[in-house]
Amino acid sequence: MSDTLTLRRPDDWHLHLRDGAMLAGVLPETARHFARAIIMPNLVPPVVRGSDAAAYRERILAALPDDMSFEPLMTLYLTEDTDPDDVAASHASGLIKAIKLYPAGATTNSASGVRNFDHVRPVLERMADIGLPLCVHGEVTDSDIDIFDREAVFIDRILDPIRRKTPGLRVVMEHITTQEGVAYAGSGGDDLGATITTHHLVINRNDILVGGIKPHYYCLPVAKREEHRLALRAAATSGDPTYFLGTDSAPHVDALKEHACGCAGCFTATNTMSILAEVFEQDGALDKLERFASLHGPRFYGLPVNDETMVLTKGDPVVYPEKLDTGDGPVTVFDPKMPLHWRVS
Numbered sequence: 001m002s003d004t005l006t007l008r009r010p011d012d013w014h015l016h017l018r019d020g021a022m023l024a025g026v027l028p029e030t031a032r033h034f035a036r037a038i039i040m041p042n043l044v045p046p047v048v049r050g051s052d053a054a055a056y057r058e059r060i061l062a063a064l065p066d067d068m069s070f071e072p073l074m075t076l077y078l079t080e081d082t083d084p085d086d087v088a089a090s091h092a093s094g095l096i097k098a099i100k101l102y103p104a105g106a107t108t109n110s111a112s113g114v115r116n117f118d119h120v121r122p123v124l125e126r127m128a129d130i131g132l133p134l135c136v137h138g139e140v141t142d143s144d145i146d147i148f149d150r151e152a153v154f155i156d157r158i159l160d161p162i163r164r165k166t167p168g169l170r171v172v173m174e175h176i177t178t179q180e181g182v183a184y185a186g187s188g189g190d191d192l193g194a195t196i197t198t199h200h201l202v203i204n205r206n207d208i209l210v211g212g213i214k215p216h217y218y219c220l221p222v223a224k225r226e227e228h229r230l231a232l233r234a235a236a237t238s239g240d241p242t243y244f245l246g247t248d249s250a251p252h253v254d255a256l257k258e259h260a261c262g263c264a265g266c267f268t269a270t271n272t273m274s275i276l277a278e279v280f281e282q283d284g285a286l287d288k289l290e291r292f293a294s295l296h297g298p299r300f301y302g303l304p305v306n307d308e309t310m311v312l313t314k315g316d317p318v319v320y321p322e323k324l325d326t327g328d329g330p331v332t333v334f335d336p337k338m339p340l341h342w343r344v345s
Helices: 020-031 050-063 084-092 117-130 147-165 179-186 205-209 226-236 272-282 286-301
Strands: 004-008 012-015 036-039 071-077 096-101 134-137 171-174 192-196 243-245 309-314 323-326 329-332 342-344
Touching: 004 286, 012 243, 020 050, 020 323, 020 329, 036 050, 050 071, 050 084, 084 096, 084 117, 096 117, 117 147, 147 171, 147 179, 171 179, 179 192, 179 226, 192 226, 192 286, 226 243, 226 272, 243 286, 272 286, 272 309, 272 342
Parallel strands: 012 036, 036 071, 071 096, 096 134, 134 171, 171 192, 192 243
Antiparallel strands: 004 309, 309 342, 323 329
16 A cells, blocks of 8 residues: 555534634644644624625634635534525635534533524524525533434434424534434435544543543534444444535633533644555555545535645654643643554655
């Protein structure tokens, strides 16, 4: 097998950049490798209107080092007060590429999310009319539903009814974590896609809980059983255009991760491409890495593939920093618990 792999420069179709000092600290880690990224809008306060997205985009570009090229693809945070006209105008101007649905209370900074899905039907119908994708955090938040079952229940109770009631709505099932998510996305047709994270290809729930709680492996949706991880690996490495990369790289300072009520999220921007090359090689699918990381996402979003290329070379294990220093404090870089022999060169 060749020790060199060339692919189109990849994109990240699900990314958290935060704001302020954290934004300045983590943005170069993504821009070093990725040409574009879908930017999550769950700031405090959230990015709910086109004017909010425009201002946030300017802050991102202002924080970008002069020697780096990167395009933030902006989204709006769906609330029960979202204005369909503002959504349509923001899309028509080219500013936003998707709307993000958080069920209220599902994850970090999701308190402003949707509780009554009937209240957002006018927005969803307008989105279907104009071809604007809906990015979905696919978990119910009912207290009586086990956290490991919340994705499967969301598909049955919420996602499938939404899609049936809104023909033509383009949906991205973000960060799927289960066999049920893989199966539903794969049977949904051209209007349905799914992102898979780096860390969910590597860890299962044992990695969080066995031998003591490992806060830097805690994420939402939480990692599931090994059988689900293997289903995700099979989907990602299959070459099926339904599935594409969305790292969900989510920085939190160590003080908030290593905490009595620790924050959810894995920071993978720094070493994602090395991890993916290792995973795809292990599964005999290096020839399909470009499809997953560089081709399938643009296809779903109707955007051109990047002209630039990336070269990865295989050699001695790559040593990545354990932590990234930011103006807000140290952020732990995701540890895949295996040697990484592929580096971006």
